[in-house]
Amino acid sequence: MRYDSITEAIGNTPLVRIDPAVHGLRHIDLYAKLEMLNPFGSVKDRPAWHMARPLLAEAAATGRGTVVELSSGNTAKALALLAGMHGLGFKSVTNRMRVPEVKELLLLLGAEIEELPGRSECLDPTDTEDPLTRFHQALSEPGGSYLHTDQYYNPLNVEAHAAGTGPEIVADLDGKAPDWFVACVGTAGSSTGVAKVLRAQDPSVKVLGLVADKSDFIPGIRTIDEVHQVGLFDPGTYDTIEPVTSQEAIDGMLTLIRRCGILSGPTGGAAYHGAVRRLRRVDAGLGGDERRAAVFIVCDRAESYLSYVRARRPELLGAATRAAAPLTSPDDVPPREPVKVVEVAEAREWLGGAESRPLVVDLRGPHAYAALHIEGSVNIVDELFDELLRGGLPFSKSRPVLLACPVGEKSVRYAALLTRMGHPDVRSLAGGIVGWRDAGAPLVHE
Numbered sequence: 010m011r012y013d014s015i016t017e018a019i020g021n022t023p024l025v026r027i028d029p030a031v032h033g034l035r036h037i038d039l040y041a042k043l044e045m046l047n048p049f050g051s052v053k054d055r056p057a058w059h060m061a062r063p064l065l066a067e068a069a070a071t072g073r074g075t076v077v078e079l080s081s082g083n084t085a086k087a088l089a090l091l092a093g094m095h096g097l098g099f100k101s102v103t104n105r106m107r108v109p110e111v112k113e114l115l116l117l118l119g120a121e122i123e124e125l126p127g128r129s130e131c132l133d134p135t136d137t138e139d140p141l142t143r144f145h146q147a148l149s150e151p152g153g154s155y156l157h158t159d160q161y162y163n164p165l166n167v168e169a170h171a172a173g174t175g176p177e178i179v180a181d182l183d184g185k186a187p188d189w190f191v192a193c194v195g196t197a198g199s200s201t202g203v204a205k206v207l208r209a210q211d212p213s214v215k216v217l218g219l220v221a222d223k224s225d226f227i228p229g230i231r232t233i234d235e236v237h238q239v240g241l242f243d244p245g246t247y248d249t250i251e252p253v254t255s256q257e258a259i260d261g262m263l264t265l266i267r268r269c270g271i272l273s274g275p276t277g278g279a280a281y282h283g284a285v286r287r288l289r290r291v292d293a294g295l296g297g298d299e300r301r302a303a304v305f306i307v308c309d310r311a312e313s314y315l316s317y318v319r320a321r322r323p324e325l326l327g328a329a330t331r332a333a334a335p336l337t338s339p340d341d342v343p344p345r346e347p348v349k350v351v352e353v354a355e356a357r358e359w360l361g362g363a364e365s366r367p368l369v370v371d372l373r374g375p376h377a378y379a380a381l382h383i384e385g386s387v388n389i390v391d392e393l394f395d396e397l398l399r400g401g402l403p404f405s406k407s408r409p410v411l412l413a414c415p416v417g418e419k420s421v422r423y424a425a426l427l428t429r430m431g432h433p434d435v436r437s438l439a440g441g442i443v444g445w446r447d448a449g450a451p452l453v454h455e
Contacts, residue, residue: 010389016091018048019058020173024181024304034296039284040187040304041271042178044199049087051309052174056198057087059169060158061294065095068156075100075121077155082229083309084110084160084196088119100155107418108228110313116392123374124415146181162240166198167205174199175206178304186210189291189303191284192216193230197242199306204246218247219283222254228317229276229308253279255321261285262318263325266311270409274314277307299455330434349436352447356438358412360385367409367434370394372419373442380455383413383445391419398423402430409434417441 012018023046027039044052067164068074076092078084081103092099115255117121177439179186182207186207200218219229220236232248236242246252255275260423262278265271265384273281284305295301319326351359359367360383369386370377378388391414397403404410410427412420412435420437428436438445446452 015048016058019054021177022046024178025271031264034292036299037292037301037303039288041303042174042281042304043271043278045273045307045310049090051083051087052199052306053083054087055169055173056160056166057084057091060160060163060165060206061088061091064156064158065097068097069096074156076158077102078158078160079103081107085115085120086118088158089115089120093119094334099397107226108314109316114313124374140221143205160198167202167241170199170202171205175203179206179210182302186214187302187304188399189215189217189288189301191219191280191303191305193219193280193308194236194242195229195231197236197239201241201243203247206263211236215248217247217283217287218250219253219279220250220334222252223289225255227253227255227258227275228314230279251283253283257282259318259322262311269308272306272311274309274311275317276309280305280307312406348421348428348438350421351436352439353450354443355452365409366400367411368404369411369413372412372414381442381446381452381454384451384453386413394423398426400425402432404432406433411438413438414441416443
């Protein structure tokens, strides 16, 4: 099969039947739609190309412009590749990069990454004080140089799946819609677009939407509170919405990998686990020769989520042997490494002291720092901070250090690493700049 462009290989992914011996359903055939086999590695290849195509052709003619998206994952990866193919830059804007491998891959692809202190994993257009929202509003202003694909509100996100993913499922099931469609809800583009097609074929199709448990994090899946902030989300699309935990997602991921040979990431694992959990109840009510069919989506592959798995199930990756390994980055430092995390009130008191005032290091990107930062802090972007640490301790041991990042996750790791390297007094700001702001502590503009 020969193509003139890699974009021609997007879509037409396999629909694979899961062995009943694995899931145990007696009357339901369960199928996995392997979107991980798209050329850029995920289900987001379809909407990325669908949304970007109208912008890229015009921009490439002038050689100007930068594609930008509020994404920290698969959409960003696909858009970075598409932009590069057309001689354009790509900028990923997010409130946090929570999976190190994804951030590293985006940098490898040539992406610029801007981490702003947002209140949640996705945009809330009603929160006009949120820097992420303000950035989104600025992208909508005319005359800018950014080419904004706007995945949370762009109907082309939904159309990509209505034109491709949904019809492919029907065709692979011999012209019939499945009885159940199971989808994890992120931007809601795939679940909305596919559900539209399947119900046009058969109005009785049931749609199960899966969200992350409120107290948990699964890459690419929103919590129920966050999905209500997404412009494409319509509760009427789903017959039922159920939560999945990260442990359940990893369990499902392991089953797909080890029992089915499907190298799924945690989102696909969540889809599998949620599907089987719901369908077991359906299956129990069926009898005789009754047959049903269900389809879920495997969104992406496992390789980008090894640190995510290590943090939650270290035994799966031989944690005992890693303990003696040399530390080369903050992500290698075990979470149990002694670190002093200071709450906002304590940090303010510390900063206001006449003696031993700490050096405050803000690890965010330059735009986020310029928008809002703690007065007197210095801005060292985390990638540059990594380079400084390779040369040894970058600060004098005689002065205490307070590290701050968007939400206090990366600063804890850096504080642990600096402590391991011999600095006697380095602390991490609890909740990061977001926590500082939410506590009503003052921030200044550059």
